[in-house]
Amino acid sequence: MNEVEKIEFSKEAKALSERIIKRYPEGRQKSALLPLLHLAQAEFGGWLSVPTMDYVASILNIKPIEVYEVASFYSMFNLNPVGNCLIEVCRTGPCMLRGANDIIEHIENKLGIKEGETTPDGKFTLKTVECLGSCGTAPMLQCGADYHENLTNEKVDELLDKLGASGKRSSYMWSLKENNR
Ligand code: FES
Incomplete structure (x- = not known):
């Protein structure tokens, strides 16, 4: 089992991610990247590990590098563990x-x-x-x-x-x- 398979949204977060993705036209699912990163950060301990970012990439069917680029640009995303x-x-x-x-x-x-x-x-x-x-x-x-x-x-x-x-x-x-x- 690889790292991507080990990470999965809870039922509630999965349903929310699906609603977020549906806001955008077919083929433009990448536009949901920012809200999905917020969701992933909230869901997985307040930060975005590489496996978490890879998981988001897999949901949106985009390359992991496209997620890393965005996550590392904005200060609201934490790439290391943070306190409560x-x-x-x-x-x-x-x-x-x-x-x-x-x-x-x-x-x-x-x-x-x-x-x-x-x-x-x-x-x-x-x-x-x-x-x-x-x-x-x-x-x-x-x-x-x-x-x-x-x-x-x-x-x-x-x-x-x-x-x-x-x-x-x-x-x-x-x-x-x-x-x-
Ligand atoms: S300078 Fe604008 S909120 Fe601090």
Whole structure:
């Protein structure tokens, strides 16, 4: 059995992937690549392994390289394992001017990790990203589908305590479900 055969969507995710693919005309199934990668990431532990990307390629009947190219381009796709809570702090101009670097440093100190790392207990991964379109409420961060804005060190402490206690994995999955009823 090869790696592609070992990975398979759950029944629910399979049904959702089929609905997503049907949005596009026959022969244009590749257009479903981005939502399918989100679905695969949510389904398989918050990141995209090579076998997972190969599985998506097999569903869409495209070459694996076409999936790798897209998955490695966008910061919302993780090509390595991440913690339950993926903290993505915006570091672009407006957020930086409003203290993003201090927020990043505060998170690093609080969690005992550097940007790009995961805490040893697997609860948090810290990532920095470019503009998330919420410049008016800078500095801000994203965790799963939620934005946390006008950040201060106190707000960050509160948020990390809450996320750490919940034990839930952050995910975009809900929005895919909401949009595909
Ligand atoms: S610069 Fe941070 S959201 Fe736009």
